[in-house]
Amino acid sequence: MNKKLNTILLSRREYTIGKLRSYQLTYHPINLFKLWLKDAYQAKIPDLNMMSLGTVDQKNRPYQRIVLLKKIEQNKIIFFTNFKSRKAFHIQHNAHVSLLFIWNHINRQILFLGTAKKISRDKIVKYFYTRxxxxxxxxxxxxxxxxxxxxxxxxxxxxxxxxxxxxxxxxCPKFWGGYQVDIDTAEFWQGRCNRLHDRFLYKKINSKWKKMRVSP
Known part of the structure; x- marks a missing residue:
């Protein structure tokens, strides 16, 4: 068993599918994200709207769980959950969250950092009845x-x-609803050969987006 486990842990593959160049970057990271979403859809990535939501509790211990991206409105990412859940209590204590998308089939990851706040009751009810x-x-x-x-x-x-x-x-229960995440940081990762991946970081500074390549 240990030999099999060791083989699994040492497995690796080269990432040869794509590249990310600076001229491909959009001004706003959400616009690039939408383009990548279309690519993921065309590549038939399963569950492409799954994202890992990161929060911290009152002792600053990090937690992660999978939630579903349901809407993108006014450059904000929206997901829904129970307002009495653990994640909701975390957000009430500290509204700073992270969102991570991983699409291994096309060697891509997208990381967002931002602030979460509840969306309006009208939007919550409207979405509830689409379920x-x-x-x-x-x-x-x-x-x-x-x-x-x-x-x-x-x-x-x-x-x-x-x-x-x-x-x-x-x-529609009042204890259930949605959050919108206002993004202030984004990172796009494209896997490349020899682990020389393409990574570009977006940071919002004084209401303007600054873009930079970072080392893998």
Whole structure:
């Protein structure tokens, strides 16, 4: 087993798919991100809107989890979650977050740093009713991040709300909603041969974007 594990840990491959040149950079990082999103879609990257959301707790311990990018509005990245979840309490304490996209199939990563704030109730409700009905029910059934004795309790709660809302519309709960992340730093990483990757950093300084190449 140790030999197999060692083989796995030592596995590597060369990144030969693409390049990132300075002339390809857009003024605003979100515009380049949208172009890369299109590339990822055309490359049929599975779950391309999955992103790792990083927060810190009150003791400054970092946490990460996968959430889904759902909208890009006014150059802000939007995701949805339970306002009583662990991540929401972290954001309430410290609104600075990180977002990381990894698309290994095309050797690309995108890192965003920014500040998260709740979006308007109107936008929350509008998005809620685009979700499948069973996904709406699951929001009511799950007290996200809260301890539960077993899975059966969660399943029974789901059935309870499924029955409760069987003949009526499902109201959008006030404990659930969305955050928009206002980006102030972005980094685009394109894998290259011999680990000489292309990395470009965007930083927002005095309301203007500064771009620089950084060493891999």
């Amino acid at each position: 499948p009905r069973l996904s709406q029910i699951s929001i009511w059934a799950s007290k996200q991040s809260q301890k539960i004795p077993n899975r059966k309790i969660l399943e029974n709660k789901f059935k309870k709300f499924q029955k409760k809302f069987s003949n009526t519309y499902i109201p």
